[in-house]
Each structure stands twice: as C-alpha cells, then as structure tokens.
Amino acid sequence: MTQHKLSKKKVIVGLSGGVDSSVAAYLLLQQGYEVEAMFMQNWHDTTGTLHGDCPWKDDLTVAKLVAKQLGIPFHFIDLSADYRKKVVDYMFAEYERGRTPNPDVLCNREIKFDVFLKACEDLGADFVATGHYCRKETTTVNGVEVHRLLAGSDPNKDQSYFLCQLSQKQLGRALFPIGHLLKAEVREIAAKLNLPTADKKDSQGICFVGKVDLPVFLQQQLKAKKGDIVELPKDYTPSRASCHSGLDSDWLPQLAQPYTFSPADGKVVGQHNGAHFFTVGQRKGLGVGGHVESLFVVATDVESNIVYVGEGHEHAALNRPALFIKKEEVHWVRPDLHMSAGEERSYLVRIRYRQPLQKATLYCRREGIYVVFDEPQRGITPGQFAAWYDGEELLGSGVINQ
RNA sequence: UGACCUAUGGUGUAAUGGUAGCACAACAGAUUUUGGUUCUGUUUGUCUAGGUUCGAAUCCUGGUAGGUCAA
DSSP states (O other), X not given: OOOOOOTTOEEEEEOOSSHHHHHHHHHHHHTTOEEEEEEEEOOOOOTTBOSOSOHHHHHHHHHXXXXXXXXXXXXXXXXXXXXXXXXXXXXXXXXXXXXXXXXXXHIIIIIIIIIHHHHHHHTTXXXXXXXXXXXXXXXXETTEEEEEEEEOSSTTTOOGGGGTTOXXXXXXXXXXXXXXXXXXXXXXXXXXXXXXTTTOOOOOSBTTTBSBOHHHHHTTTSOOOOEEEEEEOTTOOOOOSOOOSSOOTTHHHHHHSOOOOOGGGSEEEEXXXXXXXXXXXXXXXXXXXXXXXXXXXEEEETTTTEEEEEESTTOGGGEEEEEEEEGGGEEESSGGGOOOTTOEEEEEEESSTTOOOEEEEEEEETTEEEEEEEEEEEOOOTTSEEEEEETTEEEEEEEOOO
C-alpha cells in the first residue's frame, strides 16, 4: 500500500501471543520501522471462563518469546481497570436493557485504539499496529489527509467490522500490517520464521476475556429470573401500526419499527431463566422440543420478562425489512462523506460480524438513519452494530436501536 | 359414578406380531476475536402386572394415568 520504507518511524505492535500480531511485528521490521512490542492484560478474572485457568499467562509467555526472537523491546501494560469500566460494564448494562452488545467493537474503540494507543504514544510511538485483518489507505481529499478503512484481503477473515467505530484520528495512528494477506499466508510466514505462534489456534470468544459461558458470566451481575417462553404460531403475521403504501412522511419509522408482541399472540411452551440472557435469532438454550423445525428467539421483552419464539428460519416475525439508528449513535469513519437529513444513499451493510454484505438504502433523517434492506434481514438485533460499506471501504456504523 | 379413546426416550411422533426409527431438545466437537448462526457426532424410550405366541410397542385381561362423550 502506501507503507513505503519510512525509516525511523516508531511503531508499537500490540503483541497478543497469537500468530497474527507476531507476523505483523515481523512485517513491520521488514518495512524498516523501529518496532517495539507491548502486551496488554485486560482481564484476569476467570469466572465463567471455559478453557484453561489462566490463558493470558501462556499468551504473555509466548508474546515474550516472539519479541525475543524478533529482537524487539517488550513492554507489558495492565489495562484491566479500563477494560472493566469501558467494555465489561457496558456489556452488563446493555444486556440488562435487553440488548445484545458487541464488546469487541467497544474494545477496539475504547481500549486498543484509545488507552493502549495513548500508552504507546507515551513511549514515543508514531503508530500502533495490530494483527487485524483489514487495511488502511491514506489519501488526500480536497487537500485534507483522509484515512480509509478497507476490508481485509482474506474474505474469510475480514475484521474491518470490529473497527467500525474508529475515528479518523485513531485510524491515523493505526497500522494493519497483515491486512493484505490471507490467513494461510500469515501462517506460512510464521512457519518459515519458526515463530512459536505458527501453529497456535486462533483465539475465539470475547477478546481478552476468552471463551465464556455467557449466561454464567452475566449472572455475576444479572440475576436469574424465571419467565415464560411464548411461541408465536407458524402462520403468525406480525402486525404494526398499519403501513401505508404511499409516500406519506412516516413510512420509514413504520417500516423500521420492531414488531410488538403480547402473550395473547401465542402460547406458553416453556420457561426461561431471564429474558436478558437471550438474543434475537438465538436457537440454543431454550430447552423446548417437540417441533419439526427449531425454535428461534424472535424478540425478548425485559420488562415483562417474556421470550418470544417462532418455529423455523422463515418465521415471519424473525425477518424485518429495515432498522433504525439514532442520530447520536451514528458514527462516520469518513466524516467527509457523512449524510445530512433528507439524503438517501445505497450502500452495502452488514449487521453482524462475518455476515455477507447486504444491499440497502440509507435514509438520513433528523432523528437518525433508517436502513432499508433490499431483502428482509433475519435477526436484526438491537445493540449490535450496523456497518455500511462502499465496496470494500467501511464508511460508517451505528448501534442498531430497533 | 355409565360408555368410549389413548398411553412409545426430556418433548412431538413412526413402526402388515419379527432386531424400536425420525424431528426437536440436551450434550460434545468443528467453524467464529461479540451475542448468535451454521456443520458434524453422541446419549436417552415401548405406563404397570399378568396372559396368548417360537417371537409382543403391536393381540387378550386387570391396574394406573390422561382425555372425549354421557345429566
């Protein structure tokens, strides 16, 4: 890309103890940067953690080994307090409201490219690098430097979605050295160099916390509370305030309005331990059998503690044509391309990590942005981020409000 | 209380008297740096007591349970 040999520029790479960041560090050295490594510890609690007792200690050991092998200085920083406050507390708060948060998007915005970034700057770094599968391209628009966030070249690993909340300022300091590579190529490089991370399994689960049993994890803060599981009949037709076919001014809010249900719309088929432990589209964990197709969570009502379910992927209540993002929760990675009230544009949108991009039209209104999809979307989930792309460039994102 | 019907794994169901299948759930593994999804695999059953038969989930009798119709 535009990463020419910029000798003397100092980069600190967030070494996690995985392959990706290891290879990223190596590539930065190749490109002539002055490279240092910093391992961040963000979590030490193992409550509800599934595998291993202290996975981060192993990661730390491996990260040190990698730094030693590459011959770069190694730093350690404990950001647990920040992580708890900015990521974990947010998670609990969102679940409590009945929404489904995305902690990793927050982790990038609040930790890696904020607190961690500042720590790196304190050490004199010009840039911070990570092992994300995404690319950055810096160009000039009207004489102003603009950073573009592009999808990773490996279509199967693209992680740009997780960075959808970054600002120009944050992007300006970021480097993604492996974004143009395929995962297989990264592993190959690691293997050639004999890096201890070459064969290490990819990490999964909430980054830094690890693979957890979510209900158990959440029960640290949110108490279990028995409630009804209400099944909506298969032929149920969701109703909203009548939707006019015309172009009257409020057709958008109506189209994006979530369906509302009442216990009278279906029948009680089971019990759950708390509506806030469930998320729209969820299949596992309901414990209700006896159907031809699986039951999926269609909606949760935290107020009355009811989980609404429907049978099968195609259940009408599970699929919606549009979603809404509040004005305050709209974020433009490219502020120079932001939309103004009254504007509408066609973009490609995804509403969860790894979802294939969907054609949609964004309508900007005074109160926020309405995203109307060409095809109805299954499991539109409040709390998750919708990110819109123009081709392979991520332009903006926002929290799905409804 | 009179008559009739039904009784299969956690749930819903299948099996001309001939080794009890399927779906859903649950569990496990794979995939996935959120939640979730998806894929693969595994476990568990003939209400009870007798009888007929070479052989019973299936036929007969009693019991128990649930349901339907009966004033």
